[in-house]
Amino acid sequence: MTDVLLVNLLSPITLAFALGLLSRLVRSEFHLPRDIYLALGIYLLFALGLKGGVELAKSPLSGIWLPMVVTLALGCVRPLTSYFVLRRLGRLGVPDAAGIAAHYGSVSAVTFIAALDFVRGMGAPAEGFLPTLLVLLESPGIQIALAVGVLHRNTTVREGSTRDALHEVLTGRTMILLVGGLFVGYAVTPAAWQEVQPFFDGAIFKGALVLFLLEMGVVAGERLGDLKRVGAFLLAFGILMPIVHGALGVAMGHLAGLSVGGATVLGTMSASASYIAAPPAVRMTLPEANPTFSITASLAITFPFNIVIGIPIYYQIATWIGG
Amino acid sequence: MTDVLLVNLLSPITLAFALGLLSRLVRSEFHLPRDIYLALGIYLLFALGLKGGVELAKSPLSGIWLPMVVTLALGCVRPLTSYFVLRRLGRLGVPDAAGIAAHYGSVSAVTFIAALDFVRGMGAPAEGFLPTLLVLLESPGIQIALAVGVLHRNTTVREGSTRDALHEVLTGRTMILLVGGLFVGYAVTPAAWQEVQPFFDGAIFKGALVLFLLEMGVVAGERLGDLKRVGAFLLAFGILMPIVHGALGVAMGHLAGLSVGGATVLGTMSASASYIAAPPAVRMTLPEANPTFSITASLAITFPFNIVIGIPIYYQIATWIGG
């Protein structure tokens, strides 16, 4: 286990993230320009979709149905477990509980990519259809949590805002690039793919990921000051909830027939929390919720935890169960 | 013919463009950041110039004179045919006819690059000096159309605006990067070129093109709503004028001694319409012209038509004539 942790710790991805975090701790004003950060995110998602689509076209689809069902189940269960824990154990109000649950019911694509890279490095690559599962896990969790929040609180919703928020999630960057990329990757001829593959794969993809994580470190570091504000409960929640969801995801992945690598990645998806798609949707639909709570938890606690320690843990669990 | 169409349709370039278009149809707000879009355009033009310059240095220049003359002829004729058709058949006013003619008298560099890539994929690569021809085709058409517009309308021109507009075209991004790139590419030693070539050529160039076309799809998609405003005549014009100009370009390319690939690319250049250099020049010089007409026609009609159907058609014509 310490071996695995160390390998992960000394990967350029983790180190770049740590450097970004550190730069905020020494109060540096270093920042990747916002548009570059956005562009790297777009590139990573589109490349992920493309490669997922190319894989889908290659492999027989038979093995995918069970994992899909399992993923959808995770998408329905996770917002509810999160909401339940936040209400009962955390004693948070309805809007805050539902808002945070929307984040933990969705998924972080970058955490997913890091897991994909990690298991490949471990010699246990995941099945090629995993990006397809990622698509399924993004929106249901947000929608279920928002519905719970809207139903349970007493105030009336501003007409249209829920519908607008859902439309925005479904047509957001992640969906367009991931789903679109899957289709494009599925449709292109192998010869045409080969011509562009080096741009979307290998060292360039990984280098872009390193730069992206450098900036994510800065962005997460900006939230470190808010850790005090969110309190001990959310700190614990941001670490323990992922472990529970991660173990659940690994177990269900194993039951659905995934390999050790595939189960690790599904576990990581399940353990991750959204900080891109969920925040605006929650802000529009549950404005009474304090966004500082949900974003700090998902971005400054859960994300670093998963990147540095979580992924190796889920991998360890997967090898215990399925290795 | 359907084979050729299909190969083109399933290229990552066309698919990415289609994805961008589609994202607007589902009212997604996805967008590449503006500066990234600009930077990709700059990179593509500069890379194109560099490679053109390297080719120029390699090959004997003797075969280039006739194609140059032919290209200049196309640059003089196309704005006039466009203007004539728009005035006589379309019954447009002088400013609108001249404004649109300026667009169709110039050229779209991205369409040119797509054609270059297409003929290479077909096993009929174009001559290395084609980028040099592109340079010749950009500005004369704009200048001739603007001159026609300014002379034919009765109002007086705001002093200096025409001169400023022409200076802007001649020192615009396209000219600096393409002409500059040609010179740099011509001057660098082969050894020095080899060290940077992978960055400006091959998978990275093509990958950047794919991302660029993704965003061009979005940009063109934003104009789809204007298709109703421009009316049936401009819709037909945006498809038939390119076919006429394309066939003319292919034929003249063949007469000038170009290969099938070269004639296809010259035909595509001839069929394409500007949407970068022409719009500001027209806006400054012929402000009475409605920019919605010209930009929608060149960007939302002619550009997609050429990318998806036009290029294979011009290739087919080139093989009939010269194959």
Place this chain on the structure above:
Amino acid sequence: MTDVLLVNLLSPITLAFALGLLSRLVRSEFHLPRDIYLALGIYLLFALGLKGGVELAKSPLSGIWLPMVVTLALGCVRPLTSYFVLRRLGRLGVPDAAGIAAHYGSVSAVTFIAALDFVRGMGAPAEGFLPTLLVLLESPGIQIALAVGVLHRNTTVREGSTRDALHEVLTGRTMILLVGGLFVGYAVTPAAWQEVQPFFDGAIFKGALVLFLLEMGVVAGERLGDLKRVGAFLLAFGILMPIVHGALGVAMGHLAGLSVGGATVLGTMSASASYIAAPPAVRMTLPEANPTFSITASLAITFPFNIVIGIPIYYQIATWIGG
């Protein structure tokens, strides 16, 4: 010598810089978007740090101590020689002399990279620890010059501004990326490095450098109009001071045991002037200094001089002394 000059002149780096300069001379408005320029700079610095760190981990550190001492000495001496020359020969006031000395006491990372690339091309690559030296040379010179300026003038300093300015230099982009990159590069496993190396090295690194220099040409070109304002003395200073500092750097590098390539690069570092870290620090601490003087000298005179002529000269000196 003319051979070496010509090789340097026909490198894509120099040619791209010349193209950028030229584009301003024809009054083109061409510009890389600001964020892209920033991002290229970030990438180059981080890649430089990473590669430096990887080299540090590989090679025994024994040979590095003397060069480090010599570099620190250059960092202390150069701001003082600059200040002395500017005050005595140039008869500049205290703030302007100190402000310019801060620029010439620091270093230009891009000039450094160009030198690294030049000696590699000459078959005399520099020692792997040179980027470590670059880190040492950036801030001392700024701090010493500012201290001299603050002590010698009569007005009182605005409380806190000097401290803020120093903090900004020490936590600025260059330090974070270079020092951070060194640590990350030192820490990553060789296997992990290999996976990302092509993104941070070779053709992509060099291609990015070419684009960066294209824009640096534009940025320097924007200052050409100010050359008249700065007067003949600063023009001479911007060329002769680098030659003196360059020769000094080469000699001290040779004494410290550096190879011909290493001594050339140390000489170039010594000859270069900052235009990124120094300007804001000087502006905050010595607001009476005219920023036009210092930036024009370092960016529009010394930078082009070093890139085009200086580096080959320092290389020539290094071969005479140590070849």
Place this chain on the structure above:
Amino acid sequence: MDRVPLEVVTIVAETVLEDPVTKGLLQRGATGYTVTPTHGRGSRGIRSGDVPGESVRIEVVVDAPTSERILGWIQESYFPNYAVIVWVTRAEVLRGEKYLST
């Protein structure tokens, strides 16, 4: 130069509000609006989105009744839960009749 006296309403709000606010402005009689991306700091320090402190500055030239309508709407819809600041300046507008609510 016919200068029509009108009001310029300036709204600085969190970025998620750009869409609903600009739509709402048009619905309430504004004939257009101008949006500028900004960043800043306020008393609440509410931080939504992944970039703390980003906001949009929306300017809208309107007549007095429309201004009243817009202010009432924003006060009711956005003041309770969002980071928003609104101020009104008097201005003289060229072609002012274009911006009268109809």
Place this chain on the structure above:
Amino acid sequence: MDRVPLEVVTIVAETVLEDPVTKGLLQRGATGYTVTPTHGRGSRGIRSGDVPGESVRIEVVVDAPTSERILGWIQESYFPNYAVIVWVTRAEVLRGEKYLST
């Protein structure tokens, strides 16, 4: 604090006009200007350039006669064919004498 009463002329115009308008402002006596990129929507929805809705917001601090001159010029040169909105606000300017037309 010497606050000189002057006028701030705000011009929102299509991006192609940035160059000619700022040049024209200086020619007509303005001592400087401040430009901000914006986007927005108006009654015409004229769309030039490849990004619909982009425009520039130009602010210029001037004295009353210069303001009149500028307004007249813009009305004549740009109102007929371009998407432009102009308004004038009264302001008190520090070091106001710097911005008087000479």
Place this chain on the structure above:
Amino acid sequence: MDRVPLEVVTIVAETVLEDPVTKGLLQRGATGYTVTPTHGRGSRGIRSGDVPGESVRIEVVVDAPTSERILGWIQESYFPNYAVIVWVTRAEVLRGEKYLST
């Protein structure tokens, strides 16, 4: 709609001043501020940083005494050596009590 009459102080300054000026505003009683990146031209043409003409536009809504304090401070600290322009507009502010200095 409770519209409280307050002042909007607009400061256009070289970019290096963003940090010290915004910090100073808060220290002198401002409850917040809004910053917009801009570019422009002035009489001095001072050029710091590697992009000539870039500056920041800082807006701050304050009451009259705070406005006086801010203006005095800027005049003293920044007018002698920096490219800065400052003007004050009168505005009516919603929830104006939030922006009174305490």
